[in-house]
């Protein structure tokens with residue numbers, strides 16, 4: 001058995017859904033595409049994630065020893081997601097067990113150990129563009145929603161992570177699949193469904209308008225114009241994948257339940273998120289959703305207040321009033337004011353009017369805006 005066959009066999013034994021290979025040449029199409037976009041769409045990535053998008057695509061230049069790029073594909077939707085969590089939290093985050101060091105994490109670590117046993121030098125890192133790597137290694141095609149869709153596995157669905165790994169071994173490349181795999185009869189359902197207009201054209205997405213970016217990476221108050229379109233998503237967004245016909249075959253299967261997530265679902269109730277203490281946040285929420293810093297509980301509470309406002313249940317008004325009165329963080333209080341304005345009614349109006357005199361600056365402005373819109 002040659003090295004390529006041994007790597008394929010190991011990937012299958014460890015439960016990966018696919019594996020493909022390409023050269024370590026630069027990902028030129030990716031470099032060109034990023035270069036064609038307005039810089040302000042992506043300049044935040046280097047400061048937030050410490051990653052230079054274009055530089056990461058220069059594979060052999062960054063790692064002159066690298067001879068091949070291997071891409072592992074892992075399906076993160078093998079089990080059903082509890083309905084209490086879908087629509088609020090992106091599926092991929094609920095499955096990412098890096099912090100808990102469970103299944104997904106252990107499989108990747110086992111594969112990495114195997115590379116060591118084979119005496120293969122390797123490098124994997126977040127700076128390597130995963131979707132373009134997967135397409136060039138022939139394991140994925142693109143969707144107009146910019147997601148990678150499995151080419152041969154997972155009934156063609158997009159619920160995958162791809163893990164690019166540079167190797168110092170020469171391995172025969174697979175046939176690339178850098179192409180759009182959308183059926184011609186789908187008239188851009190993903191673009192039509194994107195609540196914030198982040199998807200602005202086929203294969204074009206402005207991350208600054210995406211719910212995912214706004215739910216975990218931004219600082220301060222969420223911009224007014226996207227608070228309502230963000231609906232009840234509090235961390236990530238799956239909307240453009242949920243509506244996609246390429247995902248329906250996978251989603252309509254009778255998937256086994258996910259007992260561990262079912263137990264955790266109550267930890268993510270909107271009212272729990274709005275009122276949680278540090279212990280709940282650090283031990284129950286953060287291990288699954290760690291893009292928001294462990295110190296930034298306020299971001300979660302602000303997201304929860306906005307989602308509660310959008311959920312439209314006036315039964316939540318007393319809780320929002322309490323948090324508006326008590327919370328030390330002005331973004332949380334400001335968003336509670338917005339949510340009260342959104343829910344409306346005499347109780348919300350009276351609370352906003354009474355609180356107005358106690359506030360200054362940004363929170364006062366939010367209260368005045370909320371009253372104006374009642």
Ligand code: SF4
Nearest residue numbers: 194210211237239240
């Ligand atoms: S993840 Fe949500 S907000 Fe982002 S592009 Fe898709 S539908 Fe739009």
Ligand code: SF4
Nearest residue numbers: 143144182186190244
């Ligand atoms: S919704 Fe339609 S256009 Fe968008 S990714 Fe899916 S198949 Fe392609």
